Amino acid sequence: MSIKDRLSGNEAVAIAMRQINPDVMSAFPITPSTEIPQTFSSFVANGQVDTAFIPVESEHSAMSAAIGSQAAGARSLTATSSCGLALMWEVLYVAASNRLPIALALVNRTLSGPININCDHSDSMGARDSGWIQIYSENNQEAYDNFVQAYRIAEHAAVRLPIMICQDGFITSAAVENIELLADRDVQGFVGEYHPESYLLNSKQPLAIGPYAVSAYCMEAKRAQLEALKNAKQVTLDVAKEFAALSGREYGLFEEYKLADADYAMVIIGSAAGTAKDAVDQLRAAGQKVGLLKIRLFRPFPGEEIAAALQKSKVIACMDRTESFNGRCGPLGAEVKSALFDAQLMPPVINYVYGLGGRDVTVEDFITVFAQLAEIEQTNDGGKKYRYLSLRE
Amino acid sequence: MQNLIQIRWHGRGGQGAKTAALMLADVVFSTGKYVQGFPEYGPERMGAPITAYNRITDNKIRVHSNIYEPDYVVVVDETLFETVDVTKGLSKEGALIVNTARNKNEIEKLLNGYQGRIYTVDARRISMETLGRYFPNTPMLAAVVKVSGLMPDETFLNEMQQSLEQKFAGKPAVVEGNMQALKSTLQEVS
Known part of the structure; x- marks a missing residue:
């Protein structure tokens, strides 16, 4: 069942997040971020989701908190834009190399200078080699649809990697356009519950995440990470097929x-x-x-x-x-x-x-x-x- | 795109031109159309010139560029005539809609020989009378709906009533003031 609405790209992604109802959202709540954390935090305040919202003091902390909570076993996400992503840089690699399927809603805006706040792809393109899955959207509908599909790709057993869902700053993020939303229960049924195989809060399976890897093991770890990323291609297609059956909207690579x-x-x-x-x-x-x-x-x-x-x-x-x-x-x-x-x-x-x-x-x-x-x-x-x-x- | 209507808004940061464009998209959506409402940001500060846009049509809209040949131009702040060529690209069959207390002949002299229709409304006076503060965007929203004939007055007022009640829940005076501003503008714009 589809619900016809008119929303900005920011609102559309915030609604997808509400429908998914993740365990934890850590985010820097003001500029350079967008209305996405602001809108989502109102869903938290209104009791429409039971997500723990952590308003952190920087994007480096936003990603670090998401890494901690995801490693603990909680489905986690964050949202940012422009220099906010740049400040996450160091820890983006940590999320990917520890195989933590965090979702990030990115609104593509330029990196200074000259000082400018508008759209280009310099933020996400700079992060393209951090080991994250990257998916780009043409309009508010695609930003919403891609976010609904994000966890199914990221959490797949053959992948287990973080995923960045990108849309163009202002051009789609701040523009109100027609959109078709899915019913809440359809999104919940599609995304499903998160049951990680290994996580820190599992007392029956003591685990270390993110230890030092000596040179004798570091390359093998990276090679295994690459294999997981390559698997994301087929998983993206499989998830898109299921999504098409649900929504009638088809996506590919x-x-x-x-x-x-x-x-x-x-x-x-x-x-x-x-x-x-x-x-x-x-x-x-x-x-x-x-x-x-x-x-x-x-x-x-x-x-x-x-x-x-x-x-x-x-x-x-x-x-x-x-x-x-x-x-x-x-x-x-x-x-x-x-x-x-x-x-x-x-x-x-x-x-x-x-x-x-x-x-x-x-x-x-x-x-x-x-x-x-x-x-x-x-x-x-x-x-x-x-x-x-x-x-x- | 069939029956495409394109609108360009000129205002200054803080006057609500962007909000008006988004509200117009909102209210036109309710009539079953495809809509776009989007801002173009310059320097982020109060008082800087800003532009906002609307596309309205019967088909899905794919284009994501600014509007260079609008059917209607709305000038929320008349001091912009001094620095912005507001009628640039404006269709002769369309119209220019200006917030001003001056008469049309005076406005005409400020334009670069624009041949199309000119409409004026004193949004400042209407806003002060109905809201007690200067919010020119609500009257200008009503003005563009009236001049373009996008929808009947009654449909527009009903939709706005619902939308304002949602937005200003618990502030009935604000809803009432805005509704009065819309009604006055529908009658006065000419």
Whole structure:
């Protein structure tokens, strides 16, 4: 049963949290965080959930408290944004390496400087190698749906890793849009109770979590962690299948939009994918074979599947909403090019940086990108492989 | 997108232009439409110019960019005429709706030759009379509903009554004042 509503992305995620009713939420309750902890704490105050809410003094403490409670055996979560995630950095690795399936609601906003509060992906992209599962959302509906699916992926016996559910700051987090919610009992039935196999408060099974690993064991631990992360790919698909049966909404590792016969393909993450789909439709109506691949799962990166989906594309645009200062490409561009290379596919790939610090990106901007891809094919001149979109020169 | 209506709000931080855009999305949702209501933040401080937007249509909305060719522009603070080109991109078939005590001819002189309709309402006076404080966003919300014909007055007032009673539970005077501000604006905007 679906409930039609209109909510901001922040409200939608807070409602998913209420429906899940986790054991512990630790969060830094004010800026740089979002309305998510604020809204959720009102559910706690009103007795709508029996979650223990811990308002901590920093994001480093928020993640540390989540690590402690999750290790103790409690389903835990937190929410943050921008420099809040940066302050968690050190302990993100601790959560992942100790195989603690914590959920984090991230609202993607830029890291200073220049001082700016608006959307880009520099916060989560900086944390991409911390060992967390990363899932990105296009709109409030996807942020909600992804959060409902989060624990099923993270807590799966073959995975047991923390998961970050990302949505675009302000663009979807503060925007009110239509949404379809699931009934509380449907979400509870789907997510289920948390029964960890091993946890600190189990007196029958004494346990140490997070001890020192000498060099003779550290590499093996990391290798085992990688195996768990790789397993998250199949589990994400399995959970999505069950979610589709419940909600009627289908999710994969990524979304292919009019991609099958596309000569020119765009690979993109987040809210701008919706804007780009409108550009695809306009160009399709004019007879141009263009398509789009929207990333959902970024960690683990489904490189083989993405290369297979792009194998017929003649020219590809990779859209990065962050600058990684290597002078050649952004994080998405690097991943996609590496995946294509391993699949022995060598189409021209143009890596665009766009939307930094909340710079608006329009349907017309994306039409320009597709026009540039067509020009590259027609002139056989790749030009600059690394470009900034709608930069004021 | 069929029957797409796009609205741009100009105000100053603290005047509630963002809240008005979100409230408009709320009230239009109740008529079965697809809606977007979202702010664009500049520097975060009271008094800084801010912009907010609405899209309203019969189909699912995918686009997530700002609005450059609005059907309606609402100016919550008339001092913005000095610094912001409020009619930029505004459709000639649409309208400009201004919170001002001045008459239309005076407002027209401040614009860059805008050819479309201009509506005014003295939201300051209405707000002071009904709420005793300056909250221009409630009257401007009623003004844009009236001018755009998004829904009948009665539907709008019923929805707002419910929404305000929820938001200001236990503060009947605030609900009453806001409802009076909406009703006065529906009659006075011209």
